[in-house]
Amino acid sequence: MALWRIRATVDDRPGYLSVLTASLALRGVNILTVQVHTTEAGAVDDFLVDAPDALDEADLVAAIARGRGRDCWVARSEARGLVDQPTRVLGLATRLVHDPDATGAALQALLGADEVSWRPDPAGPAGGVGGQTMRLADPVGGSYVLGRREPSFTPAEYARAQALVELSAAVARRDADRVTLVLPDGTEVVVRPATAEDLPAVVELHERCSPRSRQRRYLGGAGSPSPARLRRLLDPARGLTLLATAGSGGATEPVVAMANLLGEGDEAEAALLVRDDWQRRGLGSALLRRLLGHADRAGTAAVLLHVQAENEPMLRTVRRLGRRVPIERDGPLLSVTVPLAARPGLPRQADAITRTD
Incomplete structure (x- = not known):
């Protein structure tokens, strides 16, 4: 028996x-997998078969x-073709999470393309599928052009490939948000977006903060939030969480601060938690500025603390922003x-301080 596509x-x-399928069965052909691609010309069925x-x-x-x-294409296949499509796509996605620069190789593996190239010009209105050519928009700029002698690309393959490119771009943007800050005392910290894998380190951060610091952050009890809340x-539905880590920022480095930005319509709410031994070193000010910068780029009108x-x-951290900020008081709680x-009646204020302290 031999494998064929x-x-x-x-x-x-x-x-x-x-x-x-009955016609294939009469020749002793066993269908192992099938994928259906919907096109304007009809349903394109992609089979992996075991034939005499x-x-x-x-x-x-x-x-x-x-x-x-009709429009039949046949080619010999290998044992790796037995891996089902969802498993193969998930494997390629995992590869891109760890190495977004491997986008071209991942596209080639996904589609069996003969060639993959990146061009600086955008895909434009001509982007999409055209027989043996596929053009994909790169969200960070430019486009990918794929070629395959046969079979022709299908819209379903285009959708899968575009999703893979967008995943790679999202990972690249996440890595671009990773920066090393030098605090006024010369100490270096790495600031990066949080991920779900950071939960143990964030739990440890809360355990190493004093009850007073936790109470100031959460405006309630002095205990640590539940793991579910953390x-x-x-991973907020809308917003951003930044973590500051000591040292090189590796997975084993301790988290010394957490900054949260939770979006709510035109406004977002910000909050900080800095480990006690890292307070009064300019870290909170640096994190707050980065949250405000992210909110500004996202088109948020105002951030509430x-x-x-x-x-x-x-x-004191808020005053160091150098902006005129309205403050409302409700008993012991201030809303800043x-x-x-810019919006009507509320001119935008420029930062008066550019240092990170």
Whole structure:
């Protein structure tokens, strides 16, 4: 027995696929996997089959024709073709998470392309599928151009490839947000977006903070939030969570601060937690500025901070922004509004301080 890949177009009508599979079965061909690609010309069925050694390419093409298939393409396959498509795509996605520069190789593996190139010009309105050529928009700029002699690309393959490119771009943007800050005392910290894998380190951060620091952050009890709540903070539906790590920022480096930006319409809410032995070193100010920068780029009109009136360190951090900020008081709680994007009646204020302290 030998493995073959067969792709053929079948009229999208009841019973037509069964006629094709019956024609293959009469020749002793066992269908191992099948994928269906919907196109304007009909349903394109992609089979991985196990056929008797006596059958050659011409025999398989003839069997497809007798089964009412058309535009047939047949090629020998390898054992790796037995891996189902979802598993293969997930494997490629995992590779891109660890190495976004491997986008071209991942696209080639996904589609069996003969060539993949990147061009600086955008895909434009001509982007998409055109027979043996596929053009994909790169979200960070430019486009990928793929070529394959046969079979022709399908819209379903285009959708899969574009999703893979967008995943790679998202990972690249995440890595671009990773920066090394030099604090006023010369200490270096790495600031990066949080991920779900950071939960143990963030739990440890809370355990190493004093009850007073935790109470100032969460405006309630002095205990640590539940792991479920911390998990939601690490991956907010709208917003951003930044972590500051000592040393090189590796997975084993301790997290010394967490900054949260939670979006709510035109406004977002910001909050900081800095480990006690890292306070009064300019880290909170640097993190708050990065949150405000992210909110500004996202088009947020204002960022709101809820601060206890006795929390002088946080109020001092806000004053260091050099902006005029409205403050409302409700008993022991202050609501500080930091305006960002210009809107009627609220002119945008420029930063008066550019240092990171």
